[in-house]
Amino acid sequence: xxxxxxxxxxxxxxxxxxxRKLLLSSMTLAIFLVLWxxxxxxxxxxxxxxxxxxRILQAADWLxxxxxxxxxxxxxxxxxxxxxxxxxxxxxxxxxLGWYRTLDAMFEPFVTMLNAMPRVALLPLIIxxxxxxxxxxxAAVFLGAFFPIVINVMKGVRTVDENLLKCARSFNANxxxxxxxxxxxxxxxxxxxxxxxxxxxxxxxxxxGEMLASQAGVxxxxxxxxxxxxxxxxxxxxxLLAGFGYILTEILKQLEKIFEPWRTADK
Amino acid sequence: xxxxxxxxxxxxxxxxxxGDRLMAIQDMSFIVEPGKFVCIxxxxxxxxxxxxxxxxxxQKPSSGEILLGGIPVKGPGRDRAMVFQxxxxxxxxxxxxxxxxxxxxxxxxxKVAKIAARDMIELVGLSGFEESFPxxxxxxxxxxxxxxxxxxxxxxxxxxxEPFANLDGQMRELMQTEIERxxxxxxxxxLFVTHLIDEAIFLADEIIVMTNRPGKxxxxxxxxxxxxxxxxxxxxxxxxxxEEKLRDLIQEEFAQIIHQGSPPEIL
Numbered sequence: 001x002x003x004x005x006x007x008x009x010x011x012x013x014x015x016x017x018x019x020r021k022l023l024l025s026s027m028t029l030a031i032f033l034v035l036w037x038x039x040x041x042x043x044x045x046x047x048x049x050x051x052x053x054x055r056i057l058q059a060a061d062w063l064x065x066x067x068x069x070x071x072x073x074x075x076x077x078x079x080x081x082x083x084x085x086x087x088x089x090x091x092x093x094x095x096x097l098g099w100y101r102t103l104d105a106m107f108e109p110f111v112t113m114l115n116a117m118p119r120v121a122l123l124p125l126i127i128x129x130x131x132x133x134x135x136x137x138x139a140a141v142f143l144g145a146f147f148p149i150v151i152n153v154m155k156g157v158r159t160v161d162e163n164l165l166k167c168a169r170s171f172n173a174n175x176x177x178x179x180x181x182x183x184x185x186x187x188x189x190x191x192x193x194x195x196x197x198x199x200x201x202x203x204x205x206x207x208x209g210e211m212l213a214s215q216a217g218v219x220x221x222x223x224x225x226x227x228x229x230x231x232x233x234x235x236x237x238x239x240l241l242a243g244f245g246y247i248l249t250e251i252l253k254q255l256e257k258i259f260e261p262w263r264t265a266d267k
Numbered sequence: 268x269x270x271x272x273x274x275x276x277x278x279x280x281x282x283x284x285x286g287d288r289l290m291a292i293q294d295m296s297f298i299v300e301p302g303k304f305v306c307i308x309x310x311x312x313x314x315x316x317x318x319x320x321x322x323x324x325x326q327k328p329s330s331g332e333i334l335l336g337g338i339p340v341k342g343p344g345r346d347r348a349m350v351f352q353x354x355x356x357x358x359x360x361x362x363x364x365x366x367x368x369x370x371x372x373x374x375x376x377x378k379v380a381k382i383a384a385r386d387m388i389e390l391v392g393l394s395g396f397e398e399s400f401p402x403x404x405x406x407x408x409x410x411x412x413x414x415x416x417x418x419x420x421x422x423x424x425x426x427x428x429e430p431f432a433n434l435d436g437q438m439r440e441l442m443q444t445e446i447e448r449x450x451x452x453x454x455x456x457x458l459f460v461t462h463l464i465d466e467a468i469f470l471a472d473e474i475i476v477m478t479n480r481p482g483k484x485x486x487x488x489x490x491x492x493x494x495x496x497x498x499x500x501x502x503x504x505x506x507x508x509x510e511e512k513l514r515d516l517i518q519e520e521f522a523q524i525i526h527q528g529s530p531p532e533i534l
Contacts, residue, residue: 163355170323170349171372171420172342181368185359261402262359 051231056239059232063221072240074216078134079206082141086198090146091191094153095183104154115147119201120208132213140209144201149194156190157183161264189263192255199248207241269336269346269423271299271322271458276331277481278317291317293481294331299424299473304450304457306467308513309477309485310520315460316352318482319428322458323349335424345373348417350427354409356401356416363388363397365412369420380419387415390449407438411445418453427459431466440498443469447495464513468506469496476516479524486516 012019033053040047047055060068097104097111123140130136160183168178210219218237225233278292291314299305309315320326322333324343333340335347348369356365366387367380375383388394391411401409410430417425431439443466450457450470461467467474468490476486492505500506 161355163351163353164357166325167349167351167355167368168372169325170343170347171369172344173372177372181371182357185357188359261400264358 047231048229049231051235055232056235059230060236063233063236068221068236071216071218071221074134075206075210075218078137078209078217079141079202081134082138082206083145083198083202085138086142086145086202087149087191087195089142090149090194090198091153091184091187093146094150094194095157095179095187097150098154098157098187099179099183111147111150114143115151119143119205123205123209123212127209127213132215137206137209137214137217140205141202144205145195145198148197148201149191152190152194152197153187156187160186164264185262186264189256189259192252192259195255196252199252200245203241203245203248269456270301271424271456272334272337273297273318273322274332274334276318276321276328276333278314278321278326279329290481292321292328293483295477295483296331297475297484297487299456299458301456302454303472304459304470305473305475306459306461306471307475307477308461308464308467308517309482310479310517310524311462313477313479313520314482315462315477316428318477319349319426319458319460322424323347323426345420346423348420348422348425350410350413350417350425350430352429352432354401354406354413356409356412358401361398361400362393362404362412365401366415366419369416373420383419384415387419390418390452391415392445405438406434407442410434410442414446414449418449418455423456425455425457427457429461430459432461439466444495444498446470451494464510464517465501465506468509468513469498469501474509474513476513479520485520488512 012023036050037052037054039045040050040052051059097107119140122143123136126139126143127136130139164182164186165178168182173181206217207219207222210217211223214220218240222234222237225231225237274296276292276295277290280289280291281287282289295318307315307318317326321328322340324333324340324347357368360368363381363384366384367375367377370380370383371377385397388397391414393408393411393415396404396408401412404412413430414427431442434442447470449455459467459470471490474488474490475484476488477483478485488509490509492500
């Protein structure tokens with residue numbers, strides 16, 4: 001190592017916390033990957049069960065050439081469609097239940113029960129009703145996303161700033177105007193919070209649904225690979241899902257940052 | 268221009284917890300003549316804000332009526348606009364869109380509303396901040412937006428509910444001169460609630476002193492002093508004479524509270 005590069009690393013280490021964190025985390029990751037590669041190669045671990053980074057890359061290469069894109073496309077569409085439906089209907093129903101106490105009293109048992117139960121338990125029923133195609137997975141994702149959004153939006157509607165409500169009323173705003181200019185925008189931070197939970201549940205729903213009964217999708221691929229003892233391919237699927245979850249979390253973090261100033265309740 | 272008449276207004280509350288009935292205002296009558304700046308002062312909890320809510324049409328009196336140009340007030344209307352104690356600005360709207368809010372609710376197109384809003388922005392001294400968001404403004408500037416939002420609807424009657432209560436002393440004095448300057452320009456009939464005696468004398472043509480709960484008119488004092496009133500006016504003999512009279516009146520009310528042994532709960 002030259003003196004310059006040593007100094008450069010030292011500066012990186014001292015200068016800011018972010019680069020130090022990055023350095024440490026990439027170091028442990030690198031060590032982990034190297035060990036994962038070396039230990040099976042040296043015969044300490046059985047690659048049949050543990051696979052290794054190089055084998056996973058090879059498997060990925062093969063899979064991408066043999067229909068993995070289609071699996072990704074199927075899973076993504078199921079997830080996106082389910083989320084879209086769950087979010088739109090969730091916002092609508094959340095506003096209605098939050099604004100009209102009578103409706104809330106009428107439907108509260110359903111919302112509470114369906115939100116509290118593990119919705120995975122409904123999957124066999126959904127598959128029975130909608131079949132093993134994409135529809136059943138869309139429905140499963142929908143159920144995962146819908147309830148946390150409903151519950152969060154209801155909370156948002158009920159914590160609308162009294163002063164803003166008074167202001168809207170003083171300008172003679174009607175119910176529709178109050179909903180669109182005040183209630184909906186001030187619910188946005190709550191919608192994002194609901195999305196956070198909904199995205200997690202939706203991902204679980206799509207994977208479990210595909211594993212249970214389907215003809216395509218990343219979950220289906222993992223299941224098939226596992227059933228035929230192809231550990232390398234299983235890992236490809238796992239990494240794909242991990243990456244997908246990571247990207248979604250980051251997007252939501254950004255959304256939260258953007259909409260946080262919209263919060264009016266605790267001012 | 269139109270005058271405001273409160274005719275034997277009574278307002279009764281039912282306490283949510285105990286179910287007891289509470290008379291906030293009893294048999295209160297007064298008249299605000301067109302073009303006048305009228306201040307209402309009283310001890311805290313005497314029902315000043317409640318009275319203003321009733322005039323705004325946000326709350327119904329238990330008995331009596333509010334007449335605006337001889338017509339009974341039935342609810343909020345475009346003949347009145349209110350400036351709130353907390354700025355009550357929409358955090359997701361820019362300054363100009365906050366100011367156009369009332370006009371939008373009244374059905375004006377955004378284009379027309381914006382033209383009117385720009386004039387107001389100039390009047391209240393916010394030029395250059397049209398596209399800023401409320402969170403980027405100081406407390407005093409937020410109150411200017413609050414004021415402009417009410418003024419832009421060109422109401423017959425402007426209602427102000429302790430609009431400077433949350434500002435620091437210097438900012439409050441500055442805003443008092445600003446309010447007078449704007450009032451001299453618009454000639455806007457104004458009903459201004461405050462608990463600060465000096466603020467009332469500085470701004471008002473007429474001061475209505477309220478009694479403790481149940482609130483009614485204790486005294487009606489005219490302030491015939493030249494305008495514009497500079498802050499040095501607060502050191503003049505005329506000012507002191509009125510201040511002493513007001514202080515005595517309010518002291519009497521305080522003495523009564525202590526005598527009765529029941530501290531005023533703030534509603």
